[in-house]
Amino acid sequence: MSTARGARARARIEVTAAIKDEARSQLAAGGAAKLSLRAVARELGMVSSALYRYFPSRDDLLTALIIDAYDSLGEAAESAHARVAGAAPRERWTAVCAAARRWALERPHEYALIYGSPVPGYTAPQATVPPAARVGLLLIGIVRDAYQGKGVARPRLPADLKPEAQRMTADLAPDLPPEVVTALVAAWAQLYGLISFELFGQFNRLVEDREAFFRHAADQLAHGVGLVFPQPTGTAAKGPSGSGS
DSSP: OOHHHHHHHHHHHHHHHHHHHHHHHHHHHHOGGGOOHHHHHHHHTOOHHHHTTTOSSHHHHHHHHHHHHHHHHHHHHHHHHHHTTTSOHHHHHHHHHHHHHHHHHHOHHHHHHHHSSOOTTOOOOGGGHHHHTHHHHHHHHHHHHHHHTTOEEOOOOOGGGHHHHHHHHHHHOTTSOHHHHHHHHHHHHHHHHHHHHHHTTTTTTTOSSHHHHHHHHHHHHHHHTTOOSSOOTTOEEOOTTOOOO
16 A cells, blocks of 8 residues: 555544544434534534545444444453453353443443434444344353353243244354243343433432442343253253253
8 A cells, every 4th residue: 555545544544533523422412313414524624525425424424333332332241251251151141241331331322322212214224233233142152151061041931932932043043942042132132221221310219229239130131041050950951062960
């Protein structure tokens, strides 16, 4: 790459970062629904036509911010997991949950962008799906390790939910029992429900020691997906490498 091209590439990276930073400031001030490319350009001293060379529309800028937020959350969860990689599955699970909560408390406006109210007129493209799945896939991996190791306690699965459970299992984790995958999907939703209740004020005048409450709730979610140790003989579902006893 020539010196001139390298300089242009660096300049583009710097301007793109500045645009995103200003957009995040607008998110904090007025929420995603009020995000405006013209306002971003004005604050940066750019003409609107110049900004459109970086982000052709508000939706393109929103998508970039959403992907960045999901990736930042995923990186935080993965880093926390790496620090306890040799621990038991239940400890790894609660570490990931705690990291997600911590990230949300530190970046409330970015959390609101990805888990708050939908932005009117915006439909997230497929490109947001892999970043959005990072925490969920990490939790699935923890349960998979337990299933293939000591085993998991299979949650109860109602008969009328079995077809949907089998469909979700085929999509998400074909190597896990359907009842475990169903519990995982529910736990994923409940994790963000807990975080959202705290972040958006629903725990005000209700839960005072929120960190202790969250630790307990995250541990209960681990229990719900089958990370129950020690277990009574015969209750653990084992993976292909397990003995089942």
